Amino acid sequence: MLQLEQLQQAQRLIADTLSPTPLVLDHALSDRLGRRVWLKGELFQRTGSFKTRGGLHWVRTASREELAGGLGAVSAGNHALGLAWAARQADVPVTIVMPENASAFKVEGSRSLGADVILHGDINAAWELMHRWIEERSLTLVHPYDDERIIAGQGTVGLEILEQAPEASAILCPVGGGGLIAGIGVAASALRPELALIGVEPAGAASMAHAWLHGEPARLERIDTRAKSLGAAVVGELTYPLCRAHTRELVAVDEDAIRLAMRHLVYQAKLAAEPGAAVGVAALMEDLAVLPPEGDIVVVITGGNMSREEWQECL
Template identity: 80%
Template sequence: MLPLDTLQQAQHRISDTLLPTPLLLDHALSDQLGRRVWLKGELFQRTGSFKPRGGLNWVRSASREELSGGLGAVSAGNHALGLAWAAGQVGVPVTIVMPESASQFKVDGSRALGAEVILHGDINAAWELMHRLVEERGLTLVHPYDDERIIAGQGTVGLEILEQAPQASAILCPVGGGGLISGIGSAAAALRPDLAMIGVEPSGAASMAEAWTRGAAARLKAVDTCAKSLGAAIVGEHTYRICRETTQTLVQVDDAAIGRGMHHLLYQAKLAAEPGAAVGVAALLEEAVSLPPEGEVVVVITGGNMSREELEAFI
């Protein structure tokens, strides 16, 4: 896992610009479970998700050489928004390759922040193109999750949760490539080793579960989920190792359950969360996870970036 001082340095590095996000009490879920359920509102962070934390930590700790040729990344959307915003803080150009199925809302938002966005194939084809562009253009690749500086920035979410919810016994965290749960898990393991870290994946993109089964990161043959922000076809070497060390349980929820989670967040919690942000709530509603017998529960609501048309499909 990442050392605690690495997470604390990241928090110090970004805290003048990125403020802590709130914990909101989910009254309906709390009544259902008979204990307090808190929602960590990362959809209120800059660019609408937790991703600027890692992006800003990366650019502020980068060398002049790393920044000189511009940055490159592959993203389903939120990393593109977060990195484009962070790079804009230091005036560095960014090229993002996104799969053709990416949210138009996120494509337009990334371009509005100054990024060059290229739409290309599926997520695997997008990666192939980015590797070519790194060679041809001299870009520095900023991996969306398998980079310790990115993981450390995302880990500041964990530091905030542990301060805001000292009575928490479990954290439910969405899992795509694994950067967020690795960062939060590192914070929890250092400060609250008794706390249960529970990862929640879409069943159509369970790349971390695949890695756990195989004992190493392994690429899925296909990704099929409405939770596009969690549609990583393969987890990272760093994130697999850290997640395996710090996460106690992985569970999966299908698209129908994710839709019910979004409906709950919209109508009960009054939060317009995107599909990938709703998987933790979905797992609780479906009773898909075993919780510690006592203590409060924190569910990370990772983002809220979606168009009206995308939202309408779940109303």
Template identity: 70%
Template sequence: MITLETIQQARATIGDTLEVTPLITDLLLSERLGRRVRLKAESLQRTGSFKPRGGLNWIRTASRKELAKGLGAVSAGNHALGLAWAARAAGVSVTIVMPENASAFKVEGSRALGAEVILHGDINDAWALMHRLVEERGLTLVHPYDEPRIIAGQGTVGLEILEQAPEVSLLLCPIGGGGLISGIGTAVRALRPELQLIGVEPLGAASMAHAWAQGGPQRLDKVDTCAKSLAAAIVGKHTYPLCRQHVDDLIGVSETAIHDAMRHLMINAKLYVEPGAAVGVAALLQGNLELPADGDIVVVVTGGNMGWEELGEFLPLMVAG
């Protein structure tokens, strides 16, 4: 069970190590919308995303048996970085399987933190290999989003937002597998039930919208988006019901909208972001989102892990937009 109490306990568990990330006012977007827009800059967290929250909470609450033979995980990159960082401090080995198209920046960063990184196929292939490694090596699988201790750690973002932005009326959160929004949603519904919570997905990897339409988690045949950090092919058995319970609506954003949002965040808000972190702002820039009558808008900016080579690939797209 994920409750407000488990999220508060997670905050107590990780709070001595992870700092509260800043809430930055996006002045240009606020002027354009006539409402104050504030950006929760998780891109400034350790390892460059929100993921160490869940990773550190998992490590610090794990049993000796869970840690004994090492950990295994599948990740597009940010979970790998967050878990590898937390595991290194605890002296625990980690094996990560990433899709072959994973960010070189994240692969190199995870290896630098001591993780064994294996590149294998697409995200579905990566999962198949990890399940074999768990059986062969006796690894403990640390799921990137569908694990209660991970969800509770990510939910600490919600506690911080409610304290930093007491006048928030609309909260926009990216969705990959749904761990972050599940944790945030649990905190928000317990403390501010009237707050509107909207999840944002790339149209090419809308796994939560697919699950809502199908009445439960169903694997996408493929994912196709520049937002690799959100490219989960299926949502979780925990995250699906939590999102159905706590999330008011889902919005899909195009690749062009993501490029526009990246340009806006880098040039106007002065935040260096990866594509998946920009989808919340992309939803606002699309202009088809009905805003509440009053109150602040908060957008979670989930990460900034993108190498120079990747940025070089995106620059023509961002300029063209």
């Protein structure tokens, strides 16, 4: 399984290009809970989400053979942006298949970074097309979450949190396919094993809880959530055991809770977070997580990529 040393190597490898993101104190939520609540601002990262970390680490550790035929990916948006940006740094072509309901903001953003973006069906159909193109076009797949190099890159978020918040007793992390929480879990378990890592999913796409229930990754029949960045139908073969080993609790939040959390983040914390980034705050506002009795709380705010129309719909 992934080790702390791999995360530390990833941190050293990307540090010259990607700066640490800040912790922002959520005054209103801190007053409400009677303890400090810090927001890890991954929406301030390059391309507007944590995904750039894994994308850049993957590209910088790739072999010439892996890069030779170009890269391929499937994404609802943030992985597309992060990988397109990282591939452009290395002057490597990338083809990305996105579901037809993907955010227009993320589609255009990925194209502006040089990616060849194709919209195709739902997320399952997008994967089918990409697997076919990998065979036909000799593309190298860069999985959005089920890849050790991607997980190691995302895990640098955890290393930063542990350095920035020495008094933290809990981290709340959004969960889609599981790459971020897997990486943070490796860091936290190695460096601060007493810390409670809590995963938060949208109730309409609770694929990690579904895997926990079945004892292995199992595909959801239906995805129904405005938190498209967390809309993975199935978690990874790598991310599932890492999450199971290092996560203390999983909770699910409904759509109304996500919307209210977004409003809180915009109007109280002054952070323009997308729906998938707001689920941790939603869990705190709904009192869903079992928190340690003392210590600071850190909530990972994973991204902030939305169009004006999407903002109007959500707020």
